[in-house]
Amino acid sequence: MTKSEPAGGTTTGSGDIARSLELLWGTGERPSRGPKPGLTLDRIVATAVGIADAEGLDALSMRRLSTELGTGTMTLYRYVPGKAELLDLMLDRVQGEPLTMDASGVPDDWRTAIDVMAHTYRATLHAHPWLLKINQARTVLGPSALRGLELALTGLRGMGLTDPELISVIITVNSFVEGLARTENHAAEAARDTGLSDAAFWEGQHPYLERAMLSGDYPRMAALSEDAFGPGFDHFAFGLARIVDGLGALVRQRAGQ
Structure with missing residues (x-):
């Protein structure tokens, strides 16, 4: 478990808040080096939500997510620092699903x-x-x-x-x-x-x-x-x-x- 991953990974705002905000507001989506072609922050978060929907949060880990995405865990960490920050992104994603009106x-x-x-x-x-x-x-x-x-x-x-x-x-x-x-x-x-x-x-x-x-x-x-x-x-x-x-x-x- 990394420092940014609380036990169970079920508390929002428990990771690197500055990094979560950068990712949420689109200022830090692409890693500085070594990106895997076809791997995007949107795909990472969507896949994480899919795992949680189907099997619950306990089934979601950075290792499991990287396997699902067909990439190495270290590559995944170049996009998202850890499960705590990932949870912030997942929450914002599902909150945005019903917001279809202005x-x-x-x-x-x-x-x-x-x-x-x-x-x-x-x-x-x-x-x-x-x-x-x-x-x-x-x-x-x-x-x-x-x-x-x-x-x-x-x-x-x-x-x-x-x-x-x-x-x-x-x-x-x-x-x-x-x-x-x-x-x-x-x-x-x-x-x-x-x-x-x-x-x-x-x-x-x-x-x-x-x-x-x-x-x-x-x-x-x-x-x-x-x-x-x-x-x-x-x-x-x-x-x-x-x-x-x-x-x-x-x-x-x-x-x-």
Whole structure:
């Protein structure tokens, strides 16, 4: 493990920040000498994302990446200093995938903008589950990250909130989306790792739960309908609507002031 590769390689901004920024902003893409024909930074990052998508971050290493690219590991290091910097590039790449509109295409209604923001982020997390494994507390801000933030702020411009409050709106919505996506991802991982479906898992507990409900010790739980925990209820839509309702109350309050 090199100095720039933290254990697990799951913390953004943990490598050489200056080098990551050079690569993100296009000032240091080509190595000074000995490049392998056909090997580009874009191809390196795309291949790394493909490995992480298919097998998870644990499967991604500079050695594995160089093998996938058909080049030597030392050649790869001429393009990217290590896995920590590679992670910064991967994150910016997947953040840029859904950014197909310019500022003129952002919805004028902040409610619609939040709905688009939430659903877009959810789709990104489902397409790249490894994102949920990353500590992004210190994200290195590349072009995609800044453009995404610019579009989000453009969509929220009609709320009439202070700048810190607008940032908090984005944090609140993204945290909600991440929370549900993480739960969904954990459920999928459990089913895959155990070979036991959700239905089979809960069915195995049914006799014990039924006795517990009949004991009288859990009256509130026993009173719940059979579909209380069923798959038919859209928790994402319900939770997002309540967030928008709460923000709407604040917007109306500010408008009244």
